[in-house]
Amino acid sequence: MKRMLWLVLFAFLAVPATAHAQVDELLVSFEGYDYESPDYNPAEFGDYLDWYNMVGYCQSGHPSLALDFVNNENTIQFFNLWSNGFTDFGTFRFITYTTGRVRVFEDAISGGTHGDFNGSAFPDNNTAGAPPPNDTSPSTFNDGTLVLGGAVTGFVITLDLSAGTGSFGGDVTFDEGTKLANVPSGTSRAYTFAGLTSEPSTVYQGYDHQVSGEIRIERSVPGDKTSWGRMKALYR
Amino acid sequence: MRKFLLGTALLAVALAAPLAAHAACVAPISWGVSYATETSYVGNTSNPGSILTIRGKIDCFNAPFSDLDPTTKEYTIVISGLVSGGTVPTPLGGGFTNWKTVYSGGSFAYYEDTTTPADPANPPTYSDGTAILTGTLNGLTVNFQTNPAGAWVSGNFDTGPMGSGAVFTGGTLFGRVSNFGQGCPLRDTGGWNTSPAAHPAGYTAEVAGKTDIDCHPTPTETGSWGRMKGTYR
Numbered sequence: 001m002k003r004m005l006w007l008v009l010f011a012f013l014a015v016p017a018t019a020h021a022q023v024d025e026l027l028v029s030f031e032g033y034d035y036e037s038p039d040y041n042p043a044e045f046g047d048y049l050d051w052y053n054m055v056g057y058c059q060s061g062h063p064s065l066a067l068d069f070v071n072n073e074n075t076i077q078f079f080n081l082w083s084n085g086f087t088d089f090g091t092f093r094f095i096t097y098t099t100g101r102v103r104v105f106e107d108a109i110s111g112g113t114h115g116d117f118n119g120s121a122f123p124d125n126n127t128a129g130a131p132p133p134n135d136t137s138p139s140t141f142n143d144g145t146l147v148l149g150g151a152v153t154g155f156v157i158t159l160d161l162s163a164g165t166g167s168f169g170g171d172v173t174f175d176e177g178t179k180l181a182n183v184p185s186g187t188s189r190a191y192t193f194a195g196l197t198s199e200p201s202t203v204y205q206g207y208d209h210q211v212s213g214e215i216r217i218e219r220s221v222p223g224d225k226t227s228w229g230r231m232k233a234l235y236r
Numbered sequence: 237m238r239k240f241l242l243g244t245a246l247l248a249v250a251l252a253a254p255l256a257a258h259a260a261c262v263a264p265i266s267w268g269v270s271y272a273t274e275t276s277y278v279g280n281t282s283n284p285g286s287i288l289t290i291r292g293k294i295d296c297f298n299a300p301f302s303d304l305d306p307t308t309k310e311y312t313i314v315i316s317g318l319v320s321g322g323t324v325p326t327p328l329g330g331g332f333t334n335w336k337t338v339y340s341g342g343s344f345a346y347y348e349d350t351t352t353p354a355d356p357a358n359p360p361t362y363s364d365g366t367a368i369l370t371g372t373l374n375g376l377t378v379n380f381q382t383n384p385a386g387a388w389v390s391g392n393f394d395t396g397p398m399g400s401g402a403v404f405t406g407g408t409l410f411g412r413v414s415n416f417g418q419g420c421p422l423r424d425t426g427g428w429n430t431s432p433a434a435h436p437a438g439y440t441a442e443v444a445g446k447t448d449i450d451c452h453p454t455p456t457e458t459g460s461w462g463r464m465k466g467t468y469r
Contacts, residue, residue, distance in 0.1 A: 169390025195392035
């Protein structure tokens with residue numbers, strides 16, 4: 001009887017463990033710069049109908065994507081994000097956007113086109129570049145093979161106007177790319193976030209912020225089916 | 237003057253390190269998966285006096301560290317000793333809220349390790365190996381936002397503008413981030429993710445960070461002896 005009670009209690013405790021466990025994992029990390037174009041009111045970042053753009057490099061990716069950083073340059077682009085306008089609360093500016101897109105590209109390092117923020121007349125590491133869009137940005141960040149892309153919804157930017165820093169966040173629904181099928185199974189949600197910095201010494205001319213962020217996935221990992229006998233054997 | 241210019245030229249040559257075969261990045265040091273933890277943190281609130289520690293892996297280097305390859309050795313960062321001034325919530329309208337915490341003090345170290353993989357459950361694995369860079373911070377600010385349901389939306393952190401106090405002070409690679417023995421200013425910034433599933437138990441946030449460095453020598457100006465003497469008259 002005592003043994004039966006323990007088994008009943010154990011079964012009760014074991015139920016949550018066999019349900020789906022929620023796991024949040026890095027899918028892609030990225031770094032680059034953002035800018036507004038068209039920018040109907042350059043004096044105000046995030047003004048109504050200003051178009052938010054971000055271009056940059058991917059530094060790491062989920063193993064299932066099998067991004068080859070030795071032979072390829074992986075780049076990222078956020079675009080088609082139109083501002084719904086901003087609201088200021090003290091020193092904070094809150095901007096919401098229409099649905100846009102994010103795309104990740106793969107371009108061979110040898111024979112491909114290096115992502116260049118500044119324009120061909122101003123190679124990288126020259127802060128006196130040509131403002132984007134120019135003859136290399138975004139064009140050298142959205143060439144090559146489109147490996148993964150999707151819709152970005154609920155995109156918001158929050159800026160601390162006194163510090164010149166901020167962040168963005170939004171949900172991502174993947175729907176295109178040669179590695180669309182490589183997004184880990186059980187993904188229930190994908191989202192992106194990034195920190196924004198307007199440090200003058202680190203932001204190329206014409207860009208607004210340096211951007212450092214990630215796309216992450218939440219997924220449910222199903223439990224394994226097993227018998228009571230096998231489970232009991234685990235504890236013997 | 238000639239010696240100074242030669243020194244500057246040699247420094248520029250030294251900074252032009254060879255490229256390694258790994259991902260392209262923008263900042264000199266880009267962090268990979270990193271986590272923050274605090275000694276007194278409840279809900280979205282860091283209590284005054286709480287100590288913040290950030291532990292992370294480096295996944296990309298740029299000049300002056302382009303020769304370091306995070307795919308062949310493990311590089312980690314540990315930021316410690318940041319003291320919380322308490323979290324202040326600010327309503328942003330529409331049910332959104334900004335949560336801001338200003339921390340004071342702080343120091344940091346970057347490590348190079350070839351043996352023990354960094355494990356969030358085993359903090360000492362982040363601070364073993366060789367300390368390649370060390371330094372002090374002058375505080376750090378965290379802002380993140382929640383939606384009307386109370387869920388995290390986005391966030392960022394920042395150690396403050398270049399020249400506001402964060403500097404390199406030592407490490408085996410100190411020579412790459414100093415001018416004539418004086419440590420260069422730096423700025424750590426990036427995303428701050430407090431979504432509960434994004435970090436392991438015992439941590440309070442997942443961090444997407446980077447380190448920018450302003451190591452340009454002070455530029456020279458041409459002038460006459462007469463003008464220089466005039467400066468001191």
